Amino acid sequence: MTRRLLPALALAALLPFSLRPAAEEPAFAWQDDLEAARARAKSEGRPLLIVFR
Amino acid sequence: MATVDLNVYRFDFDLTFSVLLMNADGTIYHRYGSRDHTSADGHLSQAALVQLLRDGVATHEAYAKSPRPPKPLPRRTILDIPAFAARTKKTKVPDCIHCHMVHDAEREQAISDRTWTPDGRWIWPLPSQAGFTLDVESPARIATVRKGSPADRTGLRAGDVVRSANGTRVLTEPDIQWFLDRVDAKGGALKLEIERGGEPRSMTVTLPKGWKEVGPLEYSWRPFMWQLRPNPGFGGPPLSADEKKKLGLAADAFTLKVQYIIEWGDHPEDGRNAKKAGIRKGDILLSAAGQSDWQSSVHFQTWFRFTRRAGESVDLRLLRDGREVKVRMDVIP
Missing domain, CATH: 2.30.42.10 (PDZ domain)
Structure with missing residues (x-):
């Protein structure tokens, strides 16, 4: 149950950031595609949020 | 986990859920996700994760003013751990490499290198090992202090807010665990900056020999246990x-x-x-x-x-x- 629920919890937690200016939003990544997200975060100067599950 | 660079992304690999908030240069700002033996999610809260994201953006903005990127290390995945590579030659690389397999592989390598000691099992100690617990909803705030514990002897109190550990801003339980993990099982110290009643204070928690040890029940949730x-x-x-x-x-x-x-x-x-x-x-x-x-x-x-x-x-x-x-x-x- 935990494995199913916690990623949903993380995504729900991200929702408030959809209202913020893009540069302040963390770029989001699952563990499987984090290097692409890291490159994106770098080019945009954003923090990076990675969820491992 | 097959492609995850272990020289960059470090967390308690036994967890089923872990979050890293970081700079693209490899600096980890904060971690989120911890647990004890009573449940997998008892230390997690949506409100705390939202607050971490808000406060973590402030960490990012402060860091951007004077970035100190970590020294780049060669990329190192679990497949680069010789003991794991040798094992997968005999069998095959599993379709899905679970996070906890990293701990197992690193221990196997340490045994092969003759650097493994029984103290190696005491990984990612919770703050309760030092005598304090944190508020699940507001995880920088101390919820309880155990009487007679190292935290108690230091003078920490329920309600204190931990602002930094060993000079680094902390917001979460695993942020503090990161520094606790680096204190020797044979004893050491953790420097904390706390806020009490709006006033900052410096505290040094002295941890005695054996402070990381937990009993079988407290350890039993760790998949790492099966390798012992x-x-x-x-x-x-x-x-x-x-x-x-x-x-x-x-x-x-x-x-x-x-x-x-x-x-x-x-x-x-x-x-x-x-x-x-x-x-x-x-x-x-x-x-x-x-x-x-x-x-x-x-x-x-x-x-x-x-x-x-x-x-x-x-x-x-x-x-x-x-x-x-x-x-x-x-x-x-």
């Missing part, structure tokens, strides 16, 4: 309430139905040893070494690994076909 030795060579689930009732056992009695006896893996001798002692599939373990106060099968498994020593023997009380059977099993390394 000695291994009883058998295992299985508890009986259901109905099964216990039919056998006339108390509802709260410990039971473990022997569902498997090890015949595979690196140590099939463990199963041969259990068979030699007379243990059979279908037996129901009632007690070992006169003890039976385990809360679960994994609690028993962890107890065996933590307390039994190779060269000793252990007396087991079993139920077989409704009759009690006693066997003596050697403990092998």
